[in-house]
Amino acid sequence: xxxxxFFVFLACLFLTYALYLFTSRASDEKRARLNERLAEAIRSxxxxxxxxxxxxxxxxxxxxxxxxxxxxxxxxxxxxxxxxDQADSHITVSRLVLFSLTAGVMAFLAVxxxxxxxxxxxxxxxxxxxxxxxxxxxxxxxxxxxFLQLLPDALDLMSRGLSAGHAFTEALQMVATEMPEPxxxxxxxxxxxQNLGLxxxxxxxxxxxxxxxxxxxxxxxxxxxxxxxxxxxSELLEKVAYTIRERFRIMEDLKTMTLxxxxxxxxxxxxxxxxxxxxxxxxxxxxxxxxxxPRGHKLIALAVIMQTLGMLMVRKIMNIxx
Numbered sequence: 001x002x003x004x005x006f007f008v009f010l011a012c013l014f015l016t017y018a019l020y021l022f023t024s025r026a027s028d029e030k031r032a033r034l035n036e037r038l039a040e041a042i043r044s045x046x047x048x049x050x051x052x053x054x055x056x057x058x059x060x061x062x063x064x065x066x067x068x069x070x071x072x073x074x075x076x077x078x079x080x081x082x083x084x085d086q087a088d089s090h091i092t093v094s095r096l097v098l099f100s101l102t103a104g105v106m107a108f109l110a111v112x113x114x115x116x117x118x119x120x121x122x123x124x125x126x127x128x129x130x131x132x133x134x135x136x137x138x139x140x141x142x143x144x145x146x147f148l149q150l151l152p153d154a155l156d157l158m159s160r161g162l163s164a165g166h167a168f169t170e171a172l173q174m175v176a177t178e179m180p181e182p183x184x185x186x187x188x189x190x191x192x193x194q195n196l197g198l199x200x201x202x203x204x205x206x207x208x209x210x211x212x213x214x215x216x217x218x219x220x221x222x223x224x225x226x227x228x229x230x231x232x233x234s235e236l237l238e239k240v241a242y243t244i245r246e247r248f249r250i251m252e253d254l255k256t257m258t259l260x261x262x263x264x265x266x267x268x269x270x271x272x273x274x275x276x277x278x279x280x281x282x283x284x285x286x287x288x289x290x291x292x293x294p295r296g297h298k299l300i301a302l303a304v305i306m307q308t309l310g311m312l313m314v315r316k317i318m319n320i321x322x
Contacts, residue, residue, distance in 0.1 A: 081093050084136055086140045086143065086144065087136050087137075087139040087140035088143055088185070089139060096133065099132050101129065108121045108122070108128075111124045114291075116294070119298060119301050144213060147182050147183050147186065147211055150179060150182075151244060152241040152244045152245050154183050155219065155240055155241035156237075159234045159235075159237040161174050168200070169191065187207075189206075189207070190204060200227075201224060205220070207220065215240075215244050215247075218240065219240050222236055223236075223237075258318070262318055265314045265317075266314070269307070269310060276290075
């Protein structure tokens with residue numbers, strides 16, 4: 001009985017996602033054709049076969065003009081747009097918001113089929129509402145982590161290129177062509193911006209804005225100071241790469257020493273959830289009052305809130321910055 005609304009909710013969710021993919025396919029194809037035409041025009045003007053540039057700015061938040069104008073004035077949607085760009089997700093803000101609202105409404109209706117408590121319906125609706133945004137945020141964190149892992153190798157490559165006599169802009173192009181994603185994409189954008197007339201300082205500041213990482217900001221600051229005061233830029237980049245690698249080593253040593261404590265903390269966080277599910281299957285009558293009685297719904301909502309706060313506190317304690 002309890003599984004029927006759950007499967008109905010999943011069916012509606014996947015149907016909504018299929019409709020979203022179908023409706024967004026036309027606009028995605030149109031945007032891809034526009035980017036291809038712009039790149040072809042730039043290649044023809046530069047008389048270069050290997051020039052790959054992207055002039056279409058990704059400022060579009062919705063395909064509907066008046067919705068796009070409204071979303072541009074809202075600060076929250078601007079942050080969502082920045083998060084989507086940092087995650088390298090091909091989705092507009094309006095689609096993400098619409099998909100989140102649809103998931104929240106469907107979760108609300110699915111819970112209403114098994115419970116009359118508005119608190120439970122609202123709680124599960126809010127959880128489904130934030131799941132698409134959490135997915136984008138997780139993808140963003142993974143991409144930035146991958147970028148940070150590749151940054152020391154990219155700095156070493158630039159250092160060797162400068163030692164061989166190449167200019168700094170040519171070193172940026174070497175990273176854009178020889179390094180894997182996502183660092184090659186970001187450095188390619190930086191190279192294209194300065195190649196199309198933007199100053200190197202602004203191009204590097206845009207790079208830091210796209211990838212707000214402390215190590216990258218430290219590297220860009222060092223480069224800007226060197227260009228004003230002089231010095232050996234190749235040696236400077238090599239030292240910055242060494243510093244970043246040493247920080248990685250200390251972080252890995254710290255994770256190894258605290259592995260047992262971290263596992264104990266997460267096991268304690270998962271224990272109440274495991275016990276609730278286990279008792280429900282082993283003795284349904286014992287937990288039946290929690291799922292059917294309105295007072296049980298309030299207790300479950302309170303337990304979920306307290307459990308979530310406890311997990312966030314545990315995560316905050318374990319998040320040690322170096």
